[in-house]
Amino acid sequence: MYLEIQAQKCTGCRICENFCSFHHEGVIWPQRSRVTILAQGDNGPFVPNVCRQCEDAPCALACPVGAITLHEPTEAWVVDVEECVGCGACVEACPFDAIFLDGERGGSLKCDLCRGEPECAAMCPTGAIREVV
Amino acid sequence: MFPYRGYAGKWLYVDLTAGKVEVREYDPELAQGYLGGNGFGTRLLWEHVGPEVDALAPESLLIFATGPLCGTLVPNAGRVEVIAKSPLTGIYGDANAGGFFGPELKFAGWDAIVVRGRSPSPVYLAVQDDRVELRDAGVLWGHTTSETEAAIRRAWDDPQVKTATIGPAGENGVRFASIQMTPQRSAGRCGMGTVMGSKGLKAVAVRGRGPIYVADLARFHELAVELHLRLRANPVFPAVSAYGTPGIVSLMDPLGRFPTKNFQMGSFPEVDKINAEALQNRALVRHLSCFGCPIGCDKLYSLPDGPYAGTSLRSVEYETLNAMGANVWSADLDAILAANRLCDDMGLDTISAGRAIGFAMELWEKEILNLDETGGLALRWGDVDVLLRLLGMIARREGFGNLLAEGMRQAAQVIGRGAEQYAMHVKGMEIAAQDGRAQKSMGLAHATSNRGADHLKAFPVIDETGYPDEARRRYGEECLPEMAQPLAIKHKPFLVKDGEDFGAVVDSVGVCKSGGTFVLAEIYWPDIAAAVEAATGMDMPVKRLKRIGERIYNLQRCYNAVHGITRADDRLPRRFTEEPSPSGNAAGQIVELEPMLEEYYQLREWDPETGWPTAEKLRQLGLEDAIERLDL
Numbered sequence: 035m036y037l038e039i040q041a042q043k044c045t046g047c048r049i050c051e052n053f054c055s056f057h058h059e060g061v062i063w064p065q066r067s068r069v070t071i072l073a074q075g076d077n078g079p080f081v082p083n084v085c086r087q088c089e090d091a092p093c094a095l096a097c098p099v100g101a102i103t104l105h106e107p108t109e110a111w112v113v114d115v116e117e118c119v120g121c122g123a124c125v126e127a128c129p130f131d132a133i134f135l136d137g138e139r140g141g142s143l144k145c146d147l148c149r150g151e152p153e154c155a156a157m158c159p160t161g162a163i164r165e166v167v
Numbered sequence: 168m169f170p171y172r173g174y175a176g177k178w179l180y181v182d183l184t185a186g187k188v189e190v191r192e193y194d195p196e197l198a199q200g201y202l203g204g205n206g207f208g209t210r211l212l213w214e215h216v217g218p219e220v221d222a223l224a225p226e227s228l229l230i231f232a233t234g235p236l237c238g239t240l241v242p243n244a245g246r247v248e249v250i251a252k253s254p255l256t257g258i259y260g261d262a263n264a265g266g267f268f269g270p271e272l273k274f275a276g277w278d279a280i281v282v283r284g285r286s287p288s289p290v291y292l293a294v295q296d297d298r299v300e301l302r303d304a305g306v307l308w309g310h311t312t313s314e315t316e317a318a319i320r321r322a323w324d325d326p327q328v329k330t331a332t333i334g335p336a337g338e339n340g341v342r343f344a345s346i347q348m349t350p351q352r353s354a355g356r357c358g359m360g361t362v363m364g365s366k367g368l369k370a371v372a373v374r375g376r377g378p379i380y381v382a383d384l385a386r387f388h389e390l391a392v393e394l395h396l397r398l399r400a401n402p403v404f405p406a407v408s409a410y411g412t413p414g415i416v417s418l419m420d421p422l423g424r425f426p427t428k429n430f431q432m433g434s435f436p437e438v439d440k441i442n443a444e445a446l447q448n449r450a451l452v453r454h455l456s457c458f459g460c461p462i463g464c465d466k467l468y469s470l471p472d473g474p475y476a477g478t479s480l481r482s483v484e485y486e487t488l489n490a491m492g493a494n495v496w497s498a499d500l501d502a503i504l505a506a507n508r509l510c511d512d513m514g515l516d517t518i519s520a521g522r523a524i525g526f527a528m529e530l531w532e533k534e535i536l537n538l539d540e541t542g543g544l545a546l547r548w549g550d551v552d553v554l555l556r557l558l559g560m561i562a563r564r565e566g567f568g569n570l571l572a573e574g575m576r577q578a579a580q581v582i583g584r585g586a587e588q589y590a591m592h593v594k595g596m597e598i599a600a601q602d603g604r605a606q607k608s609m610g611l612a613h614a615t616s617n618r619g620a621d622h623l624k625a626f627p628v629i630d631e632t633g634y635p636d637e638a639r640r641r642y643g644e645e646c647l648p649e650m651a652q653p654l655a656i657k658h659k660p661f662l663v664k665d666g667e668d669f670g671a672v673v674d675s676v677g678v679c680k681s682g683g684t685f686v687l688a689e690i691y692w693p694d695i696a697a698a699v700e701a702a703t704g705m706d707m708p709v710k711r712l713k714r715i716g717e718r719i720y721n722l723q724r725c726y727n728a729v730h731g732i733t734r735a736d737d738r739l740p741r742r743f744t745e746e747p748s749p750s751g752n753a754a755g756q757i758v759e760l761e762p763m764l765e766e767y768y769q770l771r772e773w774d775p776e777t778g779w780p781t782a783e784k785l786r787q788l789g790l791e792d793a794i795e796r797l798d799l
Contacts, residue, residue, distance in 0.1 A: 045463040047456030049395075052240055056388060061378035062239050064274070075326065076350030077467045077481055078453055157392070159399060160454075160462030 035108050035147055035167050036087045037069075037155060043162035044080040046071060050154035050163055053124040057153045058143075066136070067164070068145040069154045082163050084154070085132040087111055093144070096127035102144075110147040118142055169193050172382040173235030173702035174203065175278045179299060181292060183366050184225055184284030188292075188299050193278055196250075196681040200789065203234035205261060205674035206719040207279055208250025212259065213722055213793075218730050219701050222254035222358075223340070223365035223513040227287040231272070231331065231371065232279040235703050237677025238270035240391035242398050242690075244678045245270050245349070245458030249331075252596045253357040254365075255342045255519070255574045256595035256619045258727045260357030263674055264331075265457040265465075265681075268348040268373065271329040275375030286367035291319070294373040304369035308338060311512035312347035319372045331371045334514025336562040337364035341572040343519035343597070347511055352457070357596070357618055382704030390698055394683065394690060395461055404462060409462035410453075411493050412485035412681065413443035418632050419485075422653065423751030424605035424770070426598075427493040428548065430591050430742055433602045433750035437498035441488050449500055455481055462682055468504060475505040483507055489600035495528055496548035506555055513562035522597035522699065523571040523578065524557050529589045535582065542566035559604040591740050593620035594732070603739065603758045606631055608659040610758030614737045615663060615767060617723040618691025625666035626685040628769040630659070637688040653752070656759050660767035668716030675719060721780050724773075725793040734778030737764060 049119035059066050067086040091111045092101040101117035102124060104110070111125075120140035124133050133144040145152075147165075155165040169176030170194065180189045201210050208230040220226045230250040237244055247269030253260025272280070275296050282292075289304040307315050315332040322480050331347040337344035337360035344360030345353045354360075362465035383385045398404060406414050416438060419425040423433030439445060452471055469479040483504060491506040492498065510517045524546075531546035538545065544553055544567060560568025570578050575597050579590035591598045596619025603610025612625035629638045635651040642650055642658070649655035649677040650662065666685070672695060673684045683690035700707040724732075738744075743758045768775045772784040782799040785791065 042453075044457040045454050045465075047458065047460050047463060049459055052459055055378075056240055056384075058385055059378065065376045065377035066378070077455060077479075089469050153328060157395060157461075159395070159463070 037084050038164045038166045039082050040162050041081040043160040044082055046080045049157050052155040053157045057148055092127040093124035093133050096123040108147045108150045112146045113142055115141050170195050172380045175276045178279035179277055181282045183286040184282045202675035204232045204248040204677050207232045209719050209722050213726050217250050222252040229282040229362045233269045234675050234677030238273035241698050242395050243460040243682030244364055246677050246679050248674055249354045249359040251362040254361045255358040258730045259617050262356045262359045264348045264352045264354040266348050266350055266352035267458045268329045268331050270458045271373045271375045273379050274372050274377050276377050289367050289369050291370040295383045298640035307369045308632040312514050313512055315370055329373050333360040333363045336514045339564045342574045343516040345514050345516045349552045360366040360514045383701045385699045387701035390701055397689055398683045401689045403687050407464050408462050410443040413446050415485050416442040421751050422605045423748050423753030424602050426600050426602050428496050429529040433605055433753050435493035440498035441492045441500050473501050478505050480507050480508045486600050487517040490518050494521055494525040499553050502551035502631045509558050518599050523575050524574050526575050530586055535584050535586050588741055596620040603743050604756045605753035606653040608662050611663050611763040614739050625663040627662045627666050628685050655762050660763050660770055664770050667720050672716040673717040701706050728779045
């Protein structure tokens with residue numbers, strides 16, 4: 035499974051960020067969303083940016099402690115927060131700026147496809163983010 | 168510790184005279200009784216800004232207030248209220264804006280900002296999460312709203328800053344100045360920007376990086392998803408999403424509900440040149456949304472060529488297409504967009520500004536105004552150069568613009584010679600593009616609204632073009648067919664009262680009226696009650712929520728009552744009650760105001776003589792302090 039982005043359909047509503055943060059953090063907190071709307075100003079164009087779940091994931095390869103592993107059922111690369119040391123090697127390695135360091139807790143944050151039911155795709159009203167199985 | 172989730176639990180009190188900012192705890196009782204937003208502001212205004220305080224005096228309050236659902240997962244929950252005594256009407260005033268400012272304030276950890284006093288020199292309020300300070304705005308003063316926003320973002324080196332700014336109109340005391348909020352959304356009505364200008368406050372800039380908590384995670388998530396999916400399945404959704412409010416131009420015209428030439432007519436012969444199709448063919452760039460909105464009625468428009476080439480703007484609404492188009496007998500779409508952009512930059516309410524100019528054009532037609540009085544401007548119908556020039560003159564309070572800047576009611580009084588009969592206002596508020604003769608509930612709504620002529624307090628959408636299914640769902644089979652018929656008066660006082668109470672709640676929790684609640688007529692009392700309960704953890708049966716709506720609306724009425732408003736002020740311009748509409752479906756119609764008003768007061772349990780809430784009603788609503796102040 036992966037998320038397909040059709041940026042031209044994005045209206046900048048940020049529903050994806052809100053639901054993503056709620057799913058992962060239990061609060062509405064765009065700052066901690068794993069999907070981010072990149073925008074050229076308030077009026078767009080907008081590009082939803084999220085992990086591509088690369089086959090040869092550079093983030094996983096770069097991780098010195100092996101904290102990023104493939105979750106087989108969903109084919110999502112998942113960060114083990116217990117193992118992660120927050121060194122930022124994955125952030126450096128990602129060619130898409132789709133993995134972030136959590137400033138407060140020190141670990142890295144990335145999309146895990148909500149373990150199979152991605153909230154962003156379900157809630158995106160325009161089809162800018164779609165789930166492809 | 169504040170007991171409810173959904174709220175930040177604290178607000179900012181800004182004393183501009185002293186140059187101080189204080190943190191205030193949110194009062195749990197205020198949240199229980201008034202929710203937030205509109206209710207929060209109403210209560211503060213009632214307690215602190217009495218009839219002895221001029222709207223533009225330092226003692227006057229300017230209140231920015233979000234609600235407990237603002238910034239959350241509930242669809243279109245991005246609204247913020249601005250509340251103050253209106254310098255245009257002299258009574259209760261408010262304006263509401265979408266966009267991203269409200270949620271940003273919540274993410275910064277604040278439910279509201281209350282501003283008092285007057286700064287000795289221009290300042291702006293900088294809010295970066297819990298770091299809050301007043302900063303010098305000397306270099307920003309005199310600049311447009313978009314320039315001001317850009318300058319603050321440059322200074323902070325952060326394009327994500329959300330701002331609420333005034334333009335030259337607010338600085339110059341134009342009585343219908345707006346506050347423009349990121350991204351180019353307007354808190355347009357009632358002169359909230361005028362109040363801000365009188366305080367020397369150029370802008371509020373906010374950056375918030377924190378979370379918003381809710382009480383019952385699973386239930387709130389389930390409700391939010393359900394509401395999103397219901398909106399997306401609503402039959403009106405595709406049209407509102409595709410065209411936004413401009414989509415109703417073509418629907419209103421055949422109804423005779425599209426004011427033309429200052430309400431002389433209700434249909435515009437060249438309507439096809441300024442409808443949604445024309446607008447999109449000419450200038451559409453892309454579809455846009457406010458915070459958390461699945462509908463996305465907003466669009467970016469840009470003019471590729473012509474005299475205003477390069478004009479780029481969003482939030483072109485039905486109201487502006489009318490006010491700057493049919494209202495002034497112009498089908499020049501490019502000029503409408505240029506006028507809209509100019510108003511947003513100057514910080515002018517497009518409705519009141521356009522209406523004031525339409526009114527002046529009718530006075531010119533009737534030969535009540537002459538060249539000496541207009542400073543050499545011939546105010547001919549359809550002259551867009553005059554329109555654009557006058558907008559600038561109003562914003563700068565130059566020449567004849569200085570008179571119109573006082574608002575239509577005041578301008579009519581100064582001009583005299585019968586000008587009053589063409590002044591299309593109620594309680595000093597210019598009437599929006601909503602002809603009550605073509606929709607009787609709207610006629611009543613204009614007369615009863617607490618902020619003067621207003622379509623958005625009651626927002627009776629059910630009988631606008633006729634929503635029989637929604638009418639049945641909300642009010643039961645027995646209300647049909649009249650409830651969904653625009654020209655019938657039966658049931659309409661109830662529709663107006665229910666809309667006013669529900670609207671007060673919607674504006675208090677922080678969701679959009681142009682979204683699911685009114686325009687789509689999908690989200691209603693039980694949905695908001697459930698969402699408030701899940702978000703805040705308050706016990707909120709529908710009955711209690713309805714009582715809150717009624718309480719807020721009644722307290723606003725009491726506020727107006729202590730400012731001298733009585734039943735005698737709940738009236739409409741002669742044109743609506745005595746001059747039959749010549750147009751479309753409304754041909755031959757007037758507003759039968761008196762019988763509707765009579766029934767409305769009965770439903771409200773107000774004294775039919777004074778039009779004031781009775782002591783019994785106020786006691787029922789827990790407003791004992793109002794009984795005392797009204798001497799009932």
